[in-house]
Amino acid sequence: MQQLSFIDDPKPRPIVNVAMVPQRSPFRYPGGKTWLVPRIREWLSSRNTYPAEFIEPFAGGAIVSLTVAFERLANHVTIVELDQHVASVWHTIINGDAVWLAERIVNFDLTPETVEATLAEPAFNLPDLAFQTILKNRVNRGGILANGAGRIKHGENGKGLKSRWYPQTLKQRIMDIIDVRDRISFVEGDGLSIIRANAHRADAVFFIDPPYTAGGKRAGSRLYTHSDLDHEELFRVISTISGDFLITYDNADKLYDLARQYHFDTQLVAMKSSHHAEMTELLIGKNLAWAR
Structure with missing residues (x-):
């Protein structure tokens, strides 16, 4: 592989105003x-x-x-997710009962009692699990689905659990996805295996946003049910990709070392955390001249 430019201390691009970005996902x-x-x-x-x-x-x-599907930035989009709860939502919206899910959301009377009762019930089918997942995502602090996450207490303007429950908005996002789902495929499975299976394709591009557990970081293990990942193996597999790719990662020394090892290009990008703290994340790719 041709060696590409590597900047040891790239200057971050300005922070994006996320209020200007259309919100497409039903997830927080x-x-x-x-x-x-x-x-x-x-x-x-x-x-x-x-x-x-x-x-x-x-x-x-x-x-x-x-975003890629809505804005037709590629002919087709494939979404891959391993977590069965998150996967249940994408299965239901992309392959199944999206309208049922949207109506279930707008007709749900959200109170502390109904939330606890609904989440305590066994999910007998995929749409039920999808609804429970969306509900949990919206009432848990930070949208965290992993075990041990607590509920929102005071929320925005003292609204408590309802501070992140926007039923009409969520319904509209689901209905909008229905309009473009012929451009989307969903695969419930291991992301690394999907990269391996498609690495030979020069006509495919990959956006790779793995759990942030490299270099001793613990954010991924706290936020996600499936956070164990062999980051060195991930980089090795990515190095076999014939097409293009963009990786986003935590700004950690280990990632720079892996990028150097495989002659990947890097660029820091400024962002704000959910608590509005200014941070930088690391972009990694074959050639990031466009990001300078």
Whole structure:
């Protein structure tokens, strides 16, 4: 592989105003990439060829994949997610009972009592599990679905559990996805395996946003049910990709070392956390000249 430029201390680009980015996902997802959407547009528009397929192997809330589908930035989009609860939502919306889910959301009388009772019930089918997942995502602090997450207490303006429950908005997002779901495929499975299976394809691009557990970081293990990942193996597999890719990662020394090892390009990007703290994340790719 040709060695590409590597900047040891790249200057971060300005912070994106996420209020200007259309909200497409029904999830309030920890580690979501709404702030990165304008960079995704830049990346894909900088390419000489139109991607036949856009693959997101660690999709989560899938805001990036949804944006690509809505804005027709690739011919087709494949969303991949391992977590069975998150997967139940995408199965239901992309492959199943999306209208039922949207109506269930708007007709649900949300109170502390109904929340606890609903989440305590066994889910007998995929749509029921999808509704429970959306409900939990909206009433848990930070949208965290992993075991041990607590409920919202005071919330915005003292609204408590209802502070993140926007039933009409959630319904509309689901109904909007229905309009573009012929451009989307969903795969419940291991993202690393999906990369391996499609690495030979020169017509595919990958947006890779793995759990942030490299270099001793613990955010991923706290936020996600499935956070164990062999980051060194991930980089090795990514190095076999024939097409293009963009990785976003925590700004950690280990990631710079892995990027150097495989001659990948890097660029820091400024962002704000959910608590409005200014931070930087690391973009990694074959050539990030478009991101300078």
